[in-house]
Amino acid sequence: MKKLMNKPDDVLRGQLDGLAKAHSDLLQVHFDPTYIYRSDAPVKNKVAVISGGGSGHEPLHGGYVGKGMLDAACPGEIFTSPTPDQMFEAAKKVHAGAGILNIVKNYTGDVMNFEMAADMARAEGMKVHNIIIDDDVAVKDSLYTAGRRGVGTTVLAEKIVGAAAEAGYELNNLADLCRKINLNGRSMGMALTPCITPGSGKPSFDLADDEIEIGIGIHGEPGVRRTNIKPADEIVEEMMLAIMENIEYTRTLREWSDNQNDWIDVEASDPPFNTGDNVIAFVNSMGGTPISELYGVYRKVAEICDEKGLKIVRKLIGPYITSIEMQGCSITLLKVDDEMIRLWDAPVKTPALKWGI
Amino acid sequence: MKKLMNKPDDVLRGQLDGLAKAHSDLLQVHFDPTYIYRSDAPVKNKVAVISGGGSGHEPLHGGYVGKGMLDAACPGEIFTSPTPDQMFEAAKKVHAGAGILNIVKNYTGDVMNFEMAADMARAEGMKVHNIIIDDDVAVKDSLYTAGRRGVGTTVLAEKIVGAAAEAGYELNNLADLCRKINLNGRSMGMALTPCITPGSGKPSFDLADDEIEIGIGIHGEPGVRRTNIKPADEIVEEMMLAIMENIEYTRTLREWSDNQNDWIDVEASDPPFNTGDNVIAFVNSMGGTPISELYGVYRKVAEICDEKGLKIVRKLIGPYITSIEMQGCSITLLKVDDEMIRLWDAPVKTPALKWGI
DSSP states (O other): OOOSOSOGGGHHHHHHHHHHHHTTTTEEEETTTTEEEETTOSOTTOOEEEEEEEESSTTTTGGGBSBTSBSEEEEEEETSOOOHHHHHHHHHHHOOSSOEEEEEESOHHHHHHHHHHHHHHHHTTOOEEEEEEOOBTTOSSBTTBSSSOOOTHHHHHHHHHHHHHHTTOOHHHHHHHHHHHHHHEEEEEEESSOOBOTTTOSBSSOOOTTEEEETOOTTOOOOSEEEEOOOHHHHHHHHHHHHTOSOOOEEEEEEEETTTTEEEEEEEEOOOOOTTOEEEEEEEEOBSSOHHHHHHHHHHHHHHHHHHTOEEEEEEEEOSSOOTTBOEEEEEEEEOOHHHHHHHHSOEESSSOEEOO | OOOSOSOGGGHHHHHHHHHHHHTTTTEEEETTTTEEEETTOSOTTOOEEEEEEEESSTTTTGGGBSBTSBSEEEEEEETSOOOHHHHHHHHHHHOOSSOEEEEEESOHHHHHHHHHHHHHHHHTTOOEEEEEEOOBTTOSSBTTBSSSOOOTHHHHHHHHHHHHHHTTOOHHHHHHHHHHHHHHEEEEEEESSOOBOTTTOSBSSOOOTTEEEETOOTTOOOOSEEEEOOOHHHHHHHHHHHHTOSOOOEEEEEEEETTTTEEEEEEEEOOOOOTTOEEEEEEEEOBSSOHHHHHHHHHHHHHHHHHHTOEEEEEEEEOSSOOTTBOEEEEEEEEOOHHHHHHHHSOEESSSOEEOO
């Protein structure tokens, strides 16, 4: 295993120390339990937006802590859910009296632990809503997931919901917005190579020298199928076909109900893309694929959107939700309305996304 | 060879088409000859700042075309110098009557071709200065270079000089500033893995499974030495020691002299770093190393700067000057004064660097 690291068991600590040193104007890192929080938190009258999940997907989520995005992020060990304790302590640190929105990727451990953390916070009088992101159209169930996995739409949701929180949206409106973003967003990934977790020192799965995997998850979970390496345009076509498939996939997602004072199953169904829709196109590196190749992918994504009458009104191209050094990419399309575009354009200042400030 | 590409011979075209599609608000791409230029060029009364070099180092240079940075970039084939023709046509496209500053990385082909292009532009009445960047302290001569190679300081020079051009600096003052940045900047790189050029389909060099190379160039040129993989802190210490070595390395760099109406050799000598100096610290991925590992590296860079009394006043962390998908990193320290900090902070809007707008 060749990585820029010291010992496998202090990798995360070193990276978080580096993040804190580099961006002390934006954020601080608390250890035992571990969470990253805005230096100016709690921000008066603002709903606190929190996310988290296993590490190894950087800059997600710690790189999105700052003005106009997250108030706190809770990093677990690599590819391991953070604990309710981390989430609860982060919540207490950044709660400003206006409630908390947890943005949760749909992995069994994350969902369960964010629920427990929400219950703990609620017991201390905070208002808390959890919204689950399950945008990965590749699979219906997966290794760590009941239902779809949560991937690229999470980044877009954190930006848009973060801007809305900054603009003073109330908790219920923020939850509605985040739910809508999840339903409007669809993603699919692919891998050219596996990644190696520092703890194991071994590739997360095996791929032959001429093989790729379509529909891979961000922890190397199995995808839809393996195939020989083929031209990028054909790979992009297959991914875009799955993303734009004209079906509504109905499922239930767990949310908190203030009325029923309990967790309930909410029916969710994502509307298909239609000619004339405005979209944000997000082409993401899995970590080891250089940005030059992403632009080659983007060219084909844009061509297909043109053909289907989808208008790309904004784009994001780069390594934003990764699997350590895995080579490959994911594509996310998010259908957006004027409100979402305005919130996307709003100023943001975080380690990984920065504009308008 | 597994890459997201179609055919090896249309890789660059596809990537440039993608860049143009994604950032049509900022830039356009001209083919035959190939150059990337600001959509609003020529910008009235502004010195045009141009750079270029072999492709494979993205986002350098095309990703830095836009407001507050480059007016044009000339990409050669992968790891191959662009031609004088490309540079001359780019110059004609973006020249606004106030002259041209070419920022040239110190590779023999680049230096020679930018000289020819400058002569061609001068023959058409344009004022042109070329400033060479040779900041790589690893080696005194290299595979494609007489003298030091030009690496990370190029990115910082393009930002700072670009901002100065935007602020109305005249050509001679811009050239002085760019020369000073080169002398104040020192870099060193290392590789965990080689990269594969699409044309050859083969690794650019061989490294054993437990071997790294210190002092590598951005085309995989041989470095200072190979060693077994060791803790990142030790690697960073070795690189920082070379960067901060208390010597003045004197060499001659080719520049145009208006007085002598000819190219002359100018003696150049980089001042050492001293306690109390302000620096920009730039930790760069060679392409395949994820940002998480860069933060681990940054932690140690910051620690060493603290010990030496260097104050990191700004930082840049990410993949900004790469070798396709090579794993590894480079470190650049640039000694800065208040003028350079102010220009660093000035608004910039390009595909790869964006703030304040």
